[in-house]
Amino acid sequence: MNTTAKIGIAAVLLTVGTAMLVWASLDPSGTTTLLAVAGVATTLLAAGSLLMGSTGTDGRMV
Known part of the structure; x- marks a missing residue:
């Protein structure tokens, strides 16, 4: 999953929550x-x- 998709999905989850x-x-x-x-x-x-905290293809947290 690319970064733009992660940010979009996270924004939706945060907004709905x-x-x-x-x-x-x-x-x-x-x-x-x-x-x-x-x-x-x-x-x-x-x-x-x-x-939002996961980055890269390996899913490491920052």
Whole structure:
């Protein structure tokens, strides 16, 4: 996967994760929904961050 694709995918993951956290914070009444959305959003943020940190064809982290 080339660097441009990694940056694009990571940007989408980070944007979606952030949007999900903001959406979940607007209505904190549904505890289970809030926890599920927060868990998925945090996973997306972590995946985006890891993808942004990987470089080269061997996937080393910087």
